[in-house]
Amino acid sequence: MATTASICTIGDEILIGQIVDTNSSKISQELNRLGIQVRYMFSIGDNRSEIISQLGRCLEETDIVIVTGGLGPTKDDITKDALKTLFGAEGYKESAEQMEIIVKILTARGIELMDINRAQAQVPNNCTVIPNRLGTAPCLSFHTEVRSDQFYADKEGHHKVSLYSLPGVPFEAIGLLPDIMEDIKKHFDLEEITHHTIETFGIPESTLAKMIEKWEDNLPSNIHLAYLPNPTIGVRLRLTQYGGKADFAKQIAELKDIIGDAIYGEGDDNLQKVIGDMLRQSGKTLSVAESCTGGRLSELITSVAGCSDYYKGSVTSYSNKVKINVLGVPAKIIDSCGAVSKECVIAMAEGVLKVLDTDFSVATSGVAGPGGGSAEKPVGMAHLAVAYRNPATGEISTTATVVKFASNRAVNIERFASNALNLLRLEIVKQLK
Amino acid sequence: MATTASICTIGDEILIGQIVDTNSSKISQELNRLGIQVRYMFSIGDNRSEIISQLGRCLEETDIVIVTGGLGPTKDDITKDALKTLFGAEGYKESAEQMEIIVKILTARGIELMDINRAQAQVPNNCTVIPNRLGTAPCLSFHTEVRSDQFYADKEGHHKVSLYSLPGVPFEAIGLLPDIMEDIKKHFDLEEITHHTIETFGIPESTLAKMIEKWEDNLPSNIHLAYLPNPTIGVRLRLTQYGGKADFAKQIAELKDIIGDAIYGEGDDNLQKVIGDMLRQSGKTLSVAESCTGGRLSELITSVAGCSDYYKGSVTSYSNKVKINVLGVPAKIIDSCGAVSKECVIAMAEGVLKVLDTDFSVATSGVAGPGGGSAEKPVGMAHLAVAYRNPATGEISTTATVVKFASNRAVNIERFASNALNLLRLEIVKQLK
Numbered sequence: 001m002a003t004t005a006s007i008c009t010i011g012d013e014i015l016i017g018q019i020v021d022t023n024s025s026k027i028s029q030e031l032n033r034l035g036i037q038v039r040y041m042f043s044i045g046d047n048r049s050e051i052i053s054q055l056g057r058c059l060e061e062t063d064i065v066i067v068t069g070g071l072g073p074t075k076d077d078i079t080k081d082a083l084k085t086l087f088g089a090e091g092y093k094e095s096a097e098q099m100e101i102i103v104k105i106l107t108a109r110g111i112e113l114m115d116i117n118r119a120q121a122q123v124p125n126n127c128t129v130i131p132n133r134l135g136t137a138p139c140l141s142f143h144t145e146v147r148s149d150q151f152y153a154d155k156e157g158h159h160k161v162s163l164y165s166l167p168g169v170p171f172e173a174i175g176l177l178p179d180i181m182e183d184i185k186k187h188f189d190l191e192e193i194t195h196h197t198i199e200t201f202g203i204p205e206s207t208l209a210k211m212i213e214k215w216e217d218n219l220p221s222n223i224h225l226a227y228l229p230n231p232t233i234g235v236r237l238r239l240t241q242y243g244g245k246a247d248f249a250k251q252i253a254e255l256k257d258i259i260g261d262a263i264y265g266e267g268d269d270n271l272q273k274v275i276g277d278m279l280r281q282s283g284k285t286l287s288v289a290e291s292c293t294g295g296r297l298s299e300l301i302t303s304v305a306g307c308s309d310y311y312k313g314s315v316t317s318y319s320n321k322v323k324i325n326v327l328g329v330p331a332k333i334i335d336s337c338g339a340v341s342k343e344c345v346i347a348m349a350e351g352v353l354k355v356l357d358t359d360f361s362v363a364t365s366g367v368a369g370p371g372g373g374s375a376e377k378p379v380g381m382a383h384l385a386v387a388y389r390n391p392a393t394g395e396i397s398t399t400a401t402v403v404k405f406a407s408n409r410a411v412n413i414e415r416f417a418s419n420a421l422n423l424l425r426l427e428i429v430k431q432l433k
Numbered sequence: 434m435a436t437t438a439s440i441c442t443i444g445d446e447i448l449i450g451q452i453v454d455t456n457s458s459k460i461s462q463e464l465n466r467l468g469i470q471v472r473y474m475f476s477i478g479d480n481r482s483e484i485i486s487q488l489g490r491c492l493e494e495t496d497i498v499i500v501t502g503g504l505g506p507t508k509d510d511i512t513k514d515a516l517k518t519l520f521g522a523e524g525y526k527e528s529a530e531q532m533e534i535i536v537k538i539l540t541a542r543g544i545e546l547m548d549i550n551r552a553q554a555q556v557p558n559n560c561t562v563i564p565n566r567l568g569t570a571p572c573l574s575f576h577t578e579v580r581s582d583q584f585y586a587d588k589e590g591h592h593k594v595s596l597y598s599l600p601g602v603p604f605e606a607i608g609l610l611p612d613i614m615e616d617i618k619k620h621f622d623l624e625e626i627t628h629h630t631i632e633t634f635g636i637p638e639s640t641l642a643k644m645i646e647k648w649e650d651n652l653p654s655n656i657h658l659a660y661l662p663n664p665t666i667g668v669r670l671r672l673t674q675y676g677g678k679a680d681f682a683k684q685i686a687e688l689k690d691i692i693g694d695a696i697y698g699e700g701d702d703n704l705q706k707v708i709g710d711m712l713r714q715s716g717k718t719l720s721v722a723e724s725c726t727g728g729r730l731s732e733l734i735t736s737v738a739g740c741s742d743y744y745k746g747s748v749t750s751y752s753n754k755v756k757i758n759v760l761g762v763p764a765k766i767i768d769s770c771g772a773v774s775k776e777c778v779i780a781m782a783e784g785v786l787k788v789l790d791t792d793f794s795v796a797t798s799g800v801a802g803p804g805g806g807s808a809e810k811p812v813g814m815a816h817l818a819v820a821y822r823n824p825a826t827g828e829i830s831t832t833a834t835v836v837k838f839a840s841n842r843a844v845n846i847e848r849f850a851s852n853a854l855n856l857l858r859l860e861i862v863k864q865l866k
Contacts, residue, residue: 013661015471016628017462018671020455024476029450038448040487042475043457046659054473073639074660108813108837109637116639134841169664171844228451288728288749294735295721295728298749302727305803305842307751314749315759316721316731322746322789326759356755370738409738 010070035193051082069168071137089124194246201234279310287356288314292366327351349387443503468626502601504570522557627679634667712743720789721747725799760784782820
């Protein structure tokens with residue numbers, strides 16, 4: 001029987017709907033990667049008896065319990081005290097390692113160390129601490145055995161359980177996951193599972209499924225395929241091999257023959273990283289001109305560490321005056337075709353390429369919504385362009401496309417930006433061939 | 434004792450982390466608005482015995498149970514059959530009202546009515562149907578009495594319960610909520626609850642807790658306080674009043690006396706929205722010059738719909754050449770002080786204000802990391818500046834500050850951007866006084 005897990009989120013703010021829990025989803029992804037079956041996830045409030053009774057049930061029903069939230073320094077955070085009771089700790093001890101981190105974090109930020117901060121390093125004396133380098137509250141882990149005699153328990157008799165309690169702040173919780181997964185591997189005898197992900201962009205899930213139907217039917221029985229569609233980063237195909245040493249080389253080579261250029265990466269690649277690698281290797285530079293994406297395209301490119309090797313910068317020309325004065329878009333183009341037009345986006349791409357003096361540039365101009373749409377240029381429509389200057393001739397060649405999505409502003413901005421990145425990727429591949 | 438509820442999401446895709454559950458958050462907002470206390474939310478897989486045992490527990494422990502998911506027409510959706518068993522229905526009946534909607538929807542889409550569609554109108558014969566006008570699966574409601582004798586139950590003896598089962602598709606589930614809330618009001622005698630949130634920026638949670646300790650101790654016993662800290666948007670303080678007509682005016686006025694300008698909003702405000710409102714009301718315009726934040730600052734500002742009323746655009750000057758050529762930063766400043774300096778960020782702010790011709794501008798220059806740091810200018814350090822042009826004199830006044838955070842690139846970018854927004858907010862408040 002597979003090792004099972006439960007994920008518990010503690011905090012009133014989730015129960016009143018003020019915050020959407022995104023931690024549980026990321027935690028379950030990591031557990032699934034290790035072949036651990038997540039049996040349920042749940043959210044409860046900052047309520048001592050509720051925490052104790054619900055976590056007690058999790059310990060009876062599942063092998064691993066991951067808890068996030070309720071570890072802050074203020075009075076309403078009571079997870080630590082509830083865990084002390086649940087695991088029958090006799091008192092608290094100080095984690096010297098976490099104390100050192102607390103002092104370092106507060107000193108770096110010029111904040112005076114107070115008792116309330118010092119208390120963050122106090123942990124139940126029968127837990128093991130996994131230090132949190134990104135915040136003041138450490139991860140507490142408890143390893144014990146419990147007896148399962150509830151009618152709903154799958155496991156009879158005694159079973160080994162581990163509980164991990166993490167802070168609720170997402171980047172701290174996610175930052176702790178690698179250490180926690182390593183700890184889980186030490187405590188449980190897990191079946192070997194290997195995953196490999198292939199990233200595609202521009203082909204809808206159903207079309208992709210039809211394209212690779214035969215290939216999928218011919219996969220060995222110990223290799224499974226999962227579709228992970230995401231409207232802004234494309235469809236990822238995850239291959240999972242159960243048991244044995246994994247070698248997906250043959251399958252991937254076949255896939256590349258079928259899907260071609262729509263495959264942009266493998267493993268943890270994303271469009272901006274793949275683009276950055278190609279630019280760095282070829283010594284080419286990049287600039288950006290944005291309108292409807294408002295800065296998101298530049299932000300995606302600069303999310304890659306070390307991007308200053310190839311990225312020179314961007315102009316967000318939200319107003320037409322900036323398009324004309326800074327990017328040199330001819331006023332007559334805006335007058336005759338409008339700012340949301342193929343002509344304008346091409347002029348923006350060529351303008352920023354010249355002003356920022358780069359080899360490649362990418363530009364966006366569209367209607368993110370909710371307002372500003374018309375019958376001819378509806379909300380969700382954007383023109384995208386990529387310009388390239390040939391180093392030998394100095395000639396600039398520019399390619400453009402148009403995309404149409406729906407009415408949600410935030411989603412439109414994401415989709416415009418990712419489609420612009422993909423157009424840039426395809427153009428780099430073509431020009432550097 | 435308050436009326437309690439539980440929210441259950443059914444579907445394997447949530448347990449493997451492929452989908453983040455956003456329905457539960459919206460459902461709990463609506464329940465809280467009615468003064469119903471959501472005791473817990475949870476997600477389970479498409480597993481018959483798990484559905485029956487977990488929902489059975491919910492019926493024992495809470496008064497209202499809201500279930501989403503597992504009502505689709507395919508074989509893996511088994512919620513309806515599990516509910517038939519749980520509530521002991523003797524068979525199925527057809528909902529004539531939902532059948533009419535199914536025919537209408539399929540006809541509009543030009544799809545032929547098949548048995549699989551017809552089955553969607555079949556419901557357990559002891560349930561009441563709330564028709565779903567946005568999709569084919571109706572909402573099933575069950576009203577009954579259960580006996581609570583589990584050790585974890587708060588309620589003794591018999592209690593009235595209602596269970597509502599909704600389709601999982603978000604827009605269908607959310608579309609059904611008004612009808613469900615009306616139905617709940619008919620079945621339960623509800624106490625009143627009111628929430629009010631106050632947004633603060635720039636004071637750490639522990640310091641804030643100390644500042645308002647006395648105020649917190651003096652809150653009336655029916656008003657509760659919760660801290661909702663978030664490193665990038667600041668600490669939000671949520672006041673909750675149980676029963677009676679809520680009036681937080683006195684408490685909020687006192688808080689403003691204690692905390693002052695660190696309070697930037699109430700309710701659902703965020704920094705970029707508050708800034709946008711002030712700019713629009715005063716007819717002032719804004720531009721942005723970014724380096725280390727790479728586009729994030731501009732993206733935050735343009736996340737507010739209608740920002741083109743006051744936002745002109747930005748220059749992301751990632752390379753020094755762009756700082757000099759586009760923003761007009763004197764080369765000698767970069768040579769003598771470096772790009773990450775008070776002098777440079779002031780020149781960037783003043784430069785973009787002139788080039789984009791706006792009343793206000795905000796600029797960032799720092800080291801996001803992980804590389805590029807030095808002893809003098811470590812990773813996590815950024816200079817921020819805000820410039821303002823006095824419309825009467827034409828004089829430009831510029832204020833600057835420096836912030837220091839840690840080593841995580843993505844988090845640093847977020848914090849630099851939100852601190853720049855806060856500096857901008859404070860300067861707008863000061864200049865427009």
